[in-house]
Amino acid sequence: MHSWTLDDMPDLSGTTAVVTGANSGIGAVTALALARSGARTVLACRDPERGRRALDAVRRAAPGSDTRLVGLDLADLSSVAEAAGHIAKETDGRLDLLVNNAGVMALPLLRTADGFEMQFGTNHLGHFALTHHLLPLLGAEGMSRVVTVSSLAHRIGRIDFGNLNAERGYDKWRAYAQSKLANLLFTSELQRRADRAGKQVLALAAHPGLAATELGQAGPRLAGRTWAAKLERATRVYTQPASAGALPTLYAATLPEALGGSYYGPRLLGGTRGGPGPAHMSARAQDTDTARTLWDESARLTGTAADAI
Numbered sequence: 001m002h003s004w005t006l007d008d009m010p011d012l013s014g015t016t017a018v019v020t021g022a023n024s025g026i027g028a029v030t031a032l033a034l035a036r037s038g039a040r041t042v043l044a045c046r047d048p049e050r051g052r053r054a055l056d057a058v059r060r061a062a063p064g065s066d067t068r069l070v071g072l073d074l075a076d077l078s079s080v081a082e083a084a085g086h087i088a089k090e091t092d093g094r095l096d097l098l099v100n101n102a103g104v105m106a107l108p109l110l111r112t113a114d115g116f117e118m119q120f121g122t123n124h125l126g127h128f129a130l131t132h133h134l135l136p137l138l139g140a141e142g143m144s145r146v147v148t149v150s151s152l153a154h155r156i157g158r159i160d161f162g163n164l165n166a167e168r169g170y171d172k173w174r175a176y177a178q179s180k181l182a183n184l185l186f187t188s189e190l191q192r193r194a195d196r197a198g199k200q201v202l203a204l205a206a207h208p209g210l211a212a213t214e215l216g217q218a219g220p221r222l223a224g225r226t227w228a229a230k231l232e233r234a235t236r237v238y239t240q241p242a243s244a245g246a247l248p249t250l251y252a253a254t255l256p257e258a259l260g261g262s263y264y265g266p267r268l269l270g271g272t273r274g275g276p277g278p279a280h281m282s283a284r285a286q287d288t289d290t291a292r293t294l295w296d297e298s299a300r301l302t303g304t305a306a307d308a309i
Contacts, residue, residue: 003275006033009254013038016091020044020072021102023054026208029246030099032058035065042090044072044083074102074126076113077302084133095137097253100127100148109170117166123179128186129302135309139200146203147252150183155282157181159290181285182294189291191260193309202260204252207279208245209266251276
């Protein structure tokens with residue numbers, strides 16, 4: 001069986017793409033692959049210095065590519081709104097692909113600038129708001145895609161509408177799993193609403209499997225446990241590199257026959273890790289009532305219009 005690789009990516013000349021968290025890990029690999037395939041690629045990064053380094057790295061590795069940098073802090077809704085305005089200018093009002101990739105994992109209890117629990121606020125609400133702000137650009141000139149990066153952890157996630165903001169107890173892994181489940185519920189509800197509105201948008205999701213990125217080090221560092229961060233780095237020998245972890249995202253972003261609402265991840269071929277393919281989604285991730293309620297509550301929390309699409 002053929003295993004899908006970067007060589008299978010189509011020519012993306014004439015398209016525009018935005019990748020959040022493009023300064024490292026899977027986001028950096030994703031942005032570089034899109035730029036090399038000809039897409040005008042906007043790197044949306046929180047840290048200006050790291051963002052500039054990532055931009056320079058893409059331009060060196062993909063000489064002649066059209067790459068841009070926009071500041072984006074998903075943990076600050078005012079930054080999200082401002083970034084959307086900059087993205088509209090950098091893409092000339094056309095967006096073919098939005099990759100909601102950035103995220104945080106297993107943090108100690110922290111709050112966003114707007115007072116939300118950091119993992120739910122960053123991983124879900126920030127991307128929810130960004131997508132809403134960019135809706136006028138999506139599908140403006142043909143079919144557009146929104147690819148949101150979830151996680152295997154979504155399978156243990158539950159949406160606790162009575163405690164979304166962790167005001168009554170906090171567990172870092174339950175909070176992370178909830179945010180990743182929210183990513184999938186958002187994807188499915190976005191597709192249903194786009195279909196009803198007749199909007200040319202494909203909403204898809206992907207997970208990287210166990211990938212060696214910097215994601216797992218932020219929590220231990222913020223908690224002051226440098227030993228735990230070192231342990232996390234040591235476990236990278238048992239995980240796949242970011243270059244492999246990015247394949248499901250790029251597969252969802254470019255596969256011609258992809259269907260809206262699909263979820264992709266790494267497959268096993270002959271007992272070994274293979275290319276990307278359809279991934280298993282938990283029953284809770286397919287609950288349409290929960291997805292609808294989460295959408296309405298997310299719109300209320302972010303101050304966006306629930307019926308924008």
